[in-house]
Amino acid sequence: MRKVKTLKKSLKDIKNLVIDMDGVLYVGSQPMACLPEFIEFLRGKGIGFMLATNNSGLTPAQYSAKLAKMGAQVAPGEIITSGTATAEWLTRKYPPGTRVHVFGEDSLRQAMIDVGFVLVDENAEIVAASIDWGVNFEKIKRAVLLIRRGAFFVVTNLDPTRPTEEGLVPGTGAIVAAIAVGAEQQPVAIGKPEPTMFELAMAKMGATPETTATLGDRIDTDMHGGVRAGCSTILVLSGSTGREEAEAYGPDFLFEDIAHLLRTWEAQLAN
Numbered sequence: 001m002r003k004v005k006t007l008k009k010s011l012k013d014i015k016n017l018v019i020d021m022d023g024v025l026y027v028g029s030q031p032m033a034c035l036p037e038f039i040e041f042l043r044g045k046g047i048g049f050m051l052a053t054n055n056s057g058l059t060p061a062q063y064s065a066k067l068a069k070m071g072a073q074v075a076p077g078e079i080i081t082s083g084t085a086t087a088e089w090l091t092r093k094y095p096p097g098t099r100v101h102v103f104g105e106d107s108l109r110q111a112m113i114d115v116g117f118v119l120v121d122e123n124a125e126i127v128a129a130s131i132d133w134g135v136n137f138e139k140i141k142r143a144v145l146l147i148r149r150g151a152f153f154v155v156t157n158l159d160p161t162r163p164t165e166e167g168l169v170p171g172t173g174a175i176v177a178a179i180a181v182g183a184e185q186q187p188v189a190i191g192k193p194e195p196t197m198f199e200l201a202m203a204k205m206g207a208t209p210e211t212t213a214t215l216g217d218r219i220d221t222d223m224h225g226g227v228r229a230g231c232s233t234i235l236v237l238s239g240s241t242g243r244e245e246a247e248a249y250g251p252d253f254l255f256e257d258i259a260h261l262l263r264t265w266e267a268q269l270a271n
Helices: 035-044 060-069 082-090 106-114 137-148 172-183 196-205 219-228 243-249 258-270
Strands: 016-019 048-053 079-081 099-103 126-129 152-155 161-164 167-170 212-216 232-236 253-255
Touching: 016 196, 035 258, 048 196, 060 079, 079 082, 079 196, 082 106, 082 126, 082 152, 082 196, 099 106, 099 137, 126 137, 126 172, 137 172, 152 172, 196 212, 196 219, 212 219, 219 232, 219 243, 232 258, 253 258
Parallel strands: 016 048, 016 212, 048 079, 099 126, 126 152, 212 232, 232 253
Antiparallel strands: 161 167
16 A cells, blocks of 8 residues: 655655655666656746765766656756765865876766866875776776875765666675775765765755755665755655665655655645
């Protein structure tokens, strides 16, 4: 039976959303039911939103294009990845021109270039690590040696898995663990469940935690991160979390998927 769980809160109170992507809006290349309608509903009701994903494998522009193919129109400026969040966070500590070695995909390299850092393979001041689809021993070795020589070690996120059409597969955390073990140093993580991405998203929306909710499919990242940032929590069962685990955790709202959320939200606003 479908149901919504509320804890002295109403969807009517939510004015802004920080929305996860994988497992919430789509799984792999398959959009969730009512994805375009959900985005249109938010715009039509004046509910601000930012998409915030721990998956830094694509740039915001690439994610925008992916969503457009699914019928959902979301601008690159409405999307934050853990890669862009990491780059922005690093600018608070390091000036333009800082030498950064990237263990990851071109999307993370582009995020570093966009904030004025210089990409290098030697004499790096920072090793920024994330998902790497072509990971091999040589890449791990280079990152380990740079960290052992004094480079600051930062990772976009520590997700152990990520949802795909095949099921849960290794995520960034599973891959960068090899670097951490080899370097004998734990990294600083920027993505969820750290509050950094939520704070960046709210700043871009001009929102406050009191009227902002996080919408996600994972307890360990989306829900914990939202709570740490002071937001309400909306958990959907379309990704990584099963009903028993979800109900044991007790988010502010619990839905099957965004279609279920959309219908419930529309009904509440109609009353």
